[in-house]
Amino acid sequence: MDIFDKIAKHMGPIGQHQKWSHGYFSFPKLEGEIAPHMHFNGKEHLVWSLNNYLGLANHPEVREADAKAAAEFGMAYPMGARMMSGNSKYHEQLEQSLAQFTGFEDAFLLNYGYQGMVSIIDSLVDRNDVIVYDAESHACIIDGVRLHMGKRYVYTHNDIDSLRKQLERATKLAEQTGGGILVITEGVFGMSGAQGKLKEIVKLKSEFNFRLLIDDAHGFGTLGKTGAGTHEEQECIDGIDVYFGTFAKSMAGIGAFVASNKDIVSFLRYNMRSQTYAKALPMPMVMGLIKRLELLRTKPELREKLWTIATALQNGLKERGFDIGNTNSVVTPVFLKGELEEATALTYDLRENYGIFCSIVVYPVIPKGLIMLRLIPTAMHTLEDVQRTLSAYSEVAEKLKTGYYQQHKFVEA
Numbered sequence: 331m332d333i334f335d336k337i338a339k340h341m342g343p344i345g346q347h348q349k350w351s352h353g354y355f356s357f358p359k360l361e362g363e364i365a366p367h368m369h370f371n372g373k374e375h376l377v378w379s380l381n382n383y384l385g386l387a388n389h390p391e392v393r394e395a396d397a398k399a400a401a402e403f404g405m406a407y408p409m410g411a412r413m414m415s416g417n418s419k420y421h422e423q424l425e426q427s428l429a430q431f432t433g434f435e436d437a438f439l440l441n442y443g444y445q446g447m448v449s450i451i452d453s454l455v456d457r458n459d460v461i462v463y464d465a466e467s468h469a470c471i472i473d474g475v476r477l478h479m480g481k482r483y484v485y486t487h488n489d490i491d492s493l494r495k496q497l498e499r500a501t502k503l504a505e506q507t508g509g510g511i512l513v514i515t516e517g518v519f520g521m522s523g524a525q526g527k528l529k530e531i532v533k534l535k536s537e538f539n540f541r542l543l544i545d546d547a548h549g550f551g552t553l554g555k556t557g558a559g560t561h562e563e564q565e566c567i568d569g570i571d572v573y574f575g576t577f578a579k580s581m582a583g584i585g586a587f588v589a590s591n592k593d594i595v596s597f598l599r600y601n602m603r604s605q606t607y608a609k610a611l612p613m614p615m616v617m618g619l620i621k622r623l624e625l626l627r628t629k630p631e632l633r634e635k636l637w638t639i640a641t642a643l644q645n646g647l648k649e650r651g652f653d654i655g656n657t658n659s660v661v662t663p664v665f666l667k668g669e670l671e672e673a674t675a676l677t678y679d680l681r682e683n684y685g686i687f688c689s690i691v692v693y694p695v696i697p698k699g700l701i702m703l704r705l706i707p708t709a710m711h712t713l714e715d716v717q718r719t720l721s722a723y724s725e726v727a728e729k730l731k732t733g734y735y736q737q738h739k740f741v742e743a
Contacts (some may be wrong), residue, residue, distance in 0.1 A: 378705040428623065449474075523662060
């Protein structure tokens with residue numbers, strides 16, 4: 331079969347029914363804090379799909395810090411990799427602040443979250459080591475595991491008994507190879523919103539010898555007494571060996587960081603190929619991230635507002651009979667029964683006729699016959715936005731139930 335035939339076959343109905351490239355996004359020019367609205371093909375929409383948990387994307391102090399740094403340093407500086415000519419006292423200041431905030435000895439800045447996680451895994455293990463990871467891990471973890479030249483075992487999502495069985499297998503193999511075991515999970519699973527069972531995993535260290543790496547992209551800034559993350563929320567900071575967080579969610583920026591003890595962080599500084607051979611984070615982003623972290627730490631009211639909106643949204647959905655799974659974070663999935671064509675039509679209806687934009691998730695990410703609409707609340711949403719969304723969801727759910735979307739495909743020409 332020709333390569334292009336394979337691509338066409340792989341795309342299947344997705345290529346026939348979804349034409350996202352025809353839409354163009356823009357945001358209203360607002361002074362001060364950015365509202366959760368955007369323009370799509372000339373129409374204003376209420377958006378539940380923005381990586382801006384705490385509303386820092388357009389916070390006045392953040393904008394000022396970004397602008398001052400850009401004016402002073404330009405967008406190019408520093409012009410080199412961190413190990414060569416790309417280091418600065420501000421990069422180191424941000425690392426020290428992140429380590430202190432998350433409860434670790436040291437931290438290392440990463441240019442991007444996705445490539446960062448892939449490279450962390452690649453650096454930490456060799457062919458003699460064994461990886462054990464959660465079945466619903468993010469794609470960056472999956473791709474990092476794929477690069478591993480040794481053995482890997484997957485355990486059923488958030489199932490401690492399954493993890494124990496895989497650790498038994500991994501222990502036997504590691505004894506033969508002389509390697510170690512790396513367990514990988516997420517602090518908050520970005521699709522389901524469920525927290526990883528970190529505390530229970532840490533308890534397994536009394537039975538097995540392994541190191542624990544967590545991806546806390548959605549927990550950092552949203553969970554814990556101070557917002558430090560899921561490990562703080564579950565009071566198991568001491569059991570986490572390597573902590574990974576991104577700037578793309580709560581900090582509304584670009585980049586990521588990895589935190590651990592000084593020895594591990596020092597090792598990663600000199601062995602993460604994605605950082606060794608890449609230009610350092612630009613100075614305006616670093617300066618802006620320093621301000622973002624300051625606001626995250628000193629303005630708990632932002633996190634409180636986020637949770638006010640998330641709680642109202644989740645309670646409202648449950649009261650109306652919606653299935654939101656077992657989320658115990660601000661990530662809010664809504665599960666409906668339907669096929670791909672119905673999912674596309676429903677999402678189109680929400681967007682064009684109700685003015686509500688949210689992410690749609692279908693097979694193969696979730697089982698066939700299910701539709702998941704993922705809502706990402708932010709501190710910029712209002713209770714009025716919540717009520718508007720609940721009303722719209724009730725109406726489209728009824729349409730789906732009565733077969734409306736089987737008859738109305740909303741396929742663009």
